[in-house]
Amino acid sequence: MSTELGDLYQEVILDHNRRPRNFGDLPAAARRAEGHNPLCGDRVTVSVVLEGDILKDVRFQGSGCAISKASASMMTESLKGRSRTEAEDLFQAFHRLLTEDGASADPNVLGKLVVFSGVREFPVRVKCATLAWHTLRAALENARDIATTE
């Protein structure tokens, strides 16, 4: 396997693809949004329970490629217990990791999410990796519209 492919499909990502964490729905009181990647038809629903400013619980449901499923799964793990501002900052850092050459892959900032650094070599897959994050943002904003990667 080429180095780039090995970097993309790291074992952690394959593991989250096989056994997604926090997969499911949250009680009706949760904020919820649906995300859609029209390019490939991937759909994800992210629900989040806020306690004050803190993301108390985050879950996702849906279907998609390994990158989008693993990204959603690892996003839910990374965000539990964080504040909304911290969540937004993490998304920004994550987005830079995926799109900017030489972006910081500091595990102190990104934690396990650094495994997605390989996506940078596959520009068409950036949307897969960010779908759940865009959807989370929509859920937090209580946006009624379906979040989309387009």
Add this chain to the structure above:
Amino acid sequence: MTVARPAARTAKTAPFEVRRIREDFPILNQKVFGKPLVYLDNAATSQKPRAVIDAIVGFYEHDNANIHRGLHALSERATAAYESARGRLRRFVNAAQDREIVFVRGTTEAINLVAQTYGRAHVGAGDEVLITALEHHSNIVPWQILCGEKGARLRVVPIDDRGDLVLDELESLLTPKTRIVSVAHVSNALGTINPVRRIVEAAHARGIPVLVDGAQAAPHLPIDVRDLDCDFYTLSGHKMFGPTGIGILYGKEHHLEGMPPYQGGGDMIASVTFEKTEYNRLPYKFEAGTPHIAGVIGLGAAVDYLSGLDAGGRMAHEEDLLAYATDKVGGLPRVRIVGTAREKTSVLSFVMDGVHPHDIGTILDREGVAIRAGHHCAQPLMERLGVDATARASLALYNTREDIDALAAGLRRVLEVFR
């Protein structure tokens, strides 16, 4: 005159030999990520032979001028080349007359044209338009728009699990309210060859006209609109080794005569005053504005190219290739072929247990193998088949058994990554 000429039809065609064919397609001779390119995304768009590329370059280098305004030599040459291409397209689909061939941007525009002209004139509130469950979005949405506007109902012939139309249902779906039937000749997502001749017969028995979407058929099957007796037939140049942005609408003369124009503008008129416009005769009534002249000439060259090949040998080669690919890919663990219709051509759609088609596409790409992954602009079909998406390898006359071997090797790599 240096414009592309029709290939000499009297010349004896050489037996089909894929090695020689590949030399006609310059793009195939390249590496992608260090691996020889294996292009298996032909149902999305096909590659272009040197003859087509040369015809377009030759037109721009020697003959470029606007057409039907023939006051000077270049315009006369451009007009002659444009109209000669129309004649070749007419022969390609075996239409009776050149004026039944309308140049359009492609199949999508052709279907929109019919929906917005014939459709608007003939479909009213409570009427029905009949399509099938395996249509491309371009043969769904234009009819939906029409039905929405008119208060008409879009009805759908179902398919079975193999991807064959359920013809018994067709009979009961053809009702006194049906105003038009629109059906793909070949499914872009599954490769099913629909029994369009039988569908036309059944519809005509009730006086209902039929449009056949030939986008996926044109590069693979002989087309004979008079044998099919269809009322409209559409094709896209880029899927049959011609340029993008050009295609044709074939329509029976009496339909085209009766239809209002689609777009207004130059070239589609006979005379204009501010009070009244007399429309031009067929087919110019439907060709408003300066058309894609170079595209038409390129498409004419593509038709010449195809017509110059040994058709029987070519079809036998494609048939062999699909059978070989079906065995090779279908024999891999965790792989299921989607679409196993009795009559198929050129398309191998499949899913792999535990691997999303997009991941298959990414890994194959790094092996130099280009396929399509997704819903193939046929979301209702994907829903019917109970899949979110499929991976699709689609074949053309220049593909080889080695291409299929590379595909299978790439898929084994996918299985290794996603153990």
